[in-house]
Amino acid sequence: MSRIDDDLRLWKVITISGATCACMATIILAVGFFGIVSLHVSERRREIGIQIALGANKTQVCTSMMKRLRRSILIGLAFGSVGAILAAAGLAELYSLSARSVFGGYIAGLVLLGMLLAAAAYVPLRRALAVSPIECLSSE
Numbered sequence: 001m002s003r004i005d006d007d008l009r010l011w012k013v014i015t016i017s018g019a020t021c022a023c024m025a026t027i028i029l030a031v032g033f034f035g036i037v038s039l040h041v042s043e044r045r046r047e048i049g050i051q052i053a054l055g056a057n058k059t060q061v062c063t064s065m066m067k068r069l070r071r072s073i074l075i076g077l078a079f080g081s082v083g084a085i086l087a088a089a090g091l092a093e094l095y096s097l098s099a100r101s102v103f104g105g106y107i108a109g110l111v112l113l114g115m116l117l118a119a120a121a122y123v124p125l126r127r128a129l130a131v132s133p134i135e136c137l138s139s140e
Contacts, residue, residue, distance in 0.1 A: 045131060048136070
């Protein structure tokens with residue numbers, strides 16, 4: 001039994017290190033996306049106030065803000081997806097995983113990434129929806 005534990009010790013260290021790096025990367029991604037959306041919302045404060053004054057509802061304002069970030073998000077997802085597929089292929093060989101489990105993990109990662117991006121955008125967009133149109137229009 002101790003021989004098996006000795007053989008698996010290296011793999012356990014590699015797996016824990018990889019999971020730790022993935023968690024840190026997720027936190028950095030969330031903070032970065034939160035900062036980008038916050039900056040974008042603060043730059044567009046007057047525009048948001050005008051949209052609300054003209055009768056736009058919350059969904060329309062959020063959609064407008066996210067449309068402006070769409071290109072950056074899609075480019076990031078494209079490059080990240082290529083990197084993730086290459087890493088998954090390498091891990092599949094290293095751990096002798098099936099293609100089905102690699103693809104399932106990739107899809108689960110994309111779903112979690114989408115949830116993370118939505119959560120990171122929630123606070124700045126909620127703040128944007130609280131903008132008073134009168135205050136925005138009278139500020140300049």
